[in-house]
Amino acid sequence: MSFTRLLQPARSLRSMQPALLARSAVPRFVVSPAVSAFHTSAKRLQAQSAQTVITPSSESLGFSVSEVKDIQNTRPIYMDMQATSPTDPRVLDAMLPYMTELYGNPHSRTHSYGWETEKGVDQAREDIAKLIGADAKEIVFTSGATESNNLSIKGVARFYKGKKNHIITTQTEHKCVLDSCRVLTDEGFEVTYLPVGKNGLISMDDLKAAIRPDTALVSIMAVNNEIGVIQPLEEIGKLCRSKKIFFHTDAAQAIGKIPIDVTKMNIDLLSISGHKIYGPKGVGALYVRRRPRVRLVPLLTGGGQERGLRSGTVAAPLAVGLGEACRIAIEEMDYDHDRVKRLSERLINGIQSKVSHVYRNGDEIQSYPGCVNLSFAYVEGESLLMALKDIALSSGSACTSASLEPSYVLRALGAEDDMAHSSIRFGIGRFTTEEEIDFVVSRVVAHVDKLREMSPLWEMVQEGIDISKIEWAQHA
Template sequence: MSFARLTLARGAAPMLRSVRASPQIARIASMAVPRFVVSPSVSAFHTGAKRMQATETQVLITPSAESLGFEVSRAEGESNTRPIYMDMQATSPTDPRVLDAMLPYMTELYGNPHSRTHSYGWETEKAVDKAREEIASLIGADSKEIVYTSGATESNNLSIKGVARFYKGKKNHIITTQTEHKCVLDSCRVLSDEGFDVTYLSVGKNGLISMDDLKAAIRPDTVLVSIMAVNNEIGVIQPLEEIGKLCRSKKIFFHTDAAQAVGKIPIDVNKMNIDLLSISGHKIYGPKGVGALYVRRRPRVRLVPLLTGGGQERGLRSGTVAAPLAVGLGEACRIASEEMAYDHERVKRLSERLVAGIQSKVSHVFRNGDEVQTYPGCVNLSFAYVEGESLLMALKDIALSSGSACTSASLEPSYVLRALGAEDDMAHSSIRFGIGRFTTEEEIDFVISRVVAHVDKLREMSPLWEMVQEGIDISKIEWAQHA
């Protein structure tokens, strides 16, 4: 009974079809979809240089069936002019299989999973618990250790505030890093207002923490270490196993924000000695508005809940579990555990293609983050002498970000890149490319061609580029700081 495969009664072509039943099918389906739309209208951007105009051939690529996750057929004459999606760290498209799994629970199976007195409740509870098992098995946990939340932000808040407040009085110190997501940093800030001591570890130029720094920061009253698994801006993977081992030996709880890591790199909470782990639904092709928190039972981690009420989720998170979303998260985790190896290999190949393609045609492009310990689906590049926001504006056919979606409204350069010790001008020049399950080779090639053309154009009009070409060392210039 798959909703997404129904066709319209009016006899119209199927609007929406699940296309990624298997990678093979996806490939066949994508072949039938025309991806290049050649438009005669020439982009109006020019700097006057003739050489630049040679690159003006407008080959526009639009989201394909694979990149949307759905095949969308449109009315005659309606052109598909959406930008292609390269912002997978902000969110990912919902996998059609996830939608298929969720739909029954948004329609007929609407029971409250906590209702114990009738079959409506039982059937929903069964589905929610099955999903819980899928989530647990993806990270090597027991399903009793999984608590549903509204997303990774809530999971992070619950673990950091929850643990700190429970052990308050006995232990008063928390360790985290400068490159964490804002919700972790802000939870820590709230706790320091409440009288806790917080140590923000600095990271090296590669974005990784130093184990010696961590050892040195640990105090007898340290209660919690919170270090993210995969960074959302630069993709570096912190040494979870080493951190976990150290924390366990000192009897300190280890929390990791794994919103960007779960389903993308192998994670085993027992092997890595992780006590608390945050999961987000919409980063792994699941629905938005749902997440989970892994809370270890042995040795037991105790938390003060943020939400109190009916005592659902072992009393850690009161409120009715959003059953359709929970089912979606479970399905997303099931798919991820089945296809992680395939997806990772594919994303890695596309990522290498992107970086090599850009670096072979543009000079002075630097990748932020560690060369090896990085998730390949997150490519953060600094284009020297080009301002990031102007490049984003030029790349309007591609949905990109210069950093975290939460901070992209502010004009400050990324605090993550600053924490790496990047020069401020390089932090102003960075763009993050997010590659995911539905990204195609054609899209990567399109992005390469666009980036190359626009970086060249913007450099033609950059006074810094001109100075560098003239052999002037711009770092030696005393710039007047504009107020």
């Protein structure tokens, strides 16, 4: 069927509408019978025919068990942009040709199938490089920021092993950076984990004091994934360059959201993730400086693709998607930032004007407004998350949200246990609307009030008792 047929104006179909209404889940948006014939939804795609059989046991005590049916026909609104972001339709549009017609291996040199794919991958490389002020030759495609972080930390450390055995990082890094460092400790390296202040920022004096003659690498993230603070990259870069130490930054949460320039900031290695910037999942990039040259031991060996740093065929559709996401980010950064900032203020003011004892974690000025981490005193974060089932939220990083442990990032800020337990992270992005923010504010306000009403602690606070001074009786 030709494309124009599919896109018939809705008006001409008005006469058919009663029939359409009955058949389709979304009659208002169906413009063509063809679309409604092929329409499917995530729910239908994931539907399972297998049924769970529950046999009542003697312990059931007369309580009956029934299957929980998903009667809700609406989806929650998405406010977890730090975990992942929706793929921008423009990105998908750039990727689709490479998932259908243009399937050549970008490393094939002998035919046009290879050349056309290589052209797309090269364009993507250019766009990524442009976003961070680098040269296209300095970009290496990886599977994501986790691989980029692993490659840069392990790669640099292993290459310079023997002469240099020391690495500096911070306590609030992403798990994959901390874990790479832990692996290196087993291999005989020494790692310094810099503390952060109450605002989440490192102190330059601490960094200066930690640097040793055998320091190989400093790895400090640009924007924190849990509290959104922006570390002083330019100062760190300047210091590292003056001491001839390589500076790696995990910029997964920063790229496309705040301006980053690897030359101005003296960054030697920089990790990029696709799905945090409205690109596809499963792709990332690593910037590796050429002058002065940074040398790495690769994690993967094989065909020697990507300058030998990352063997394996480049995932061309994903790489093209990442490139397009970066190109859009260059165009839209100012527009997005203004908007995210406005929505962020609307959210914080909305909540703080109606609920007392709400504290924002992380520095208020040196932070990305799209990541708002709030602690609601005297409310248990997990209970609030459960209550807010209409909103997709998280209490911190997606990697640790399965455990009920308070976030190590908030602990590093010196937050008391109860405050770390009562925190929720709100992620605002390109596609968040005013309406969603107002909805979140109204739900949060209602549920925090309700949960506090049930809390004996809150009652005591209202009566003027200082909870921190209470000596709780121990259970023997």
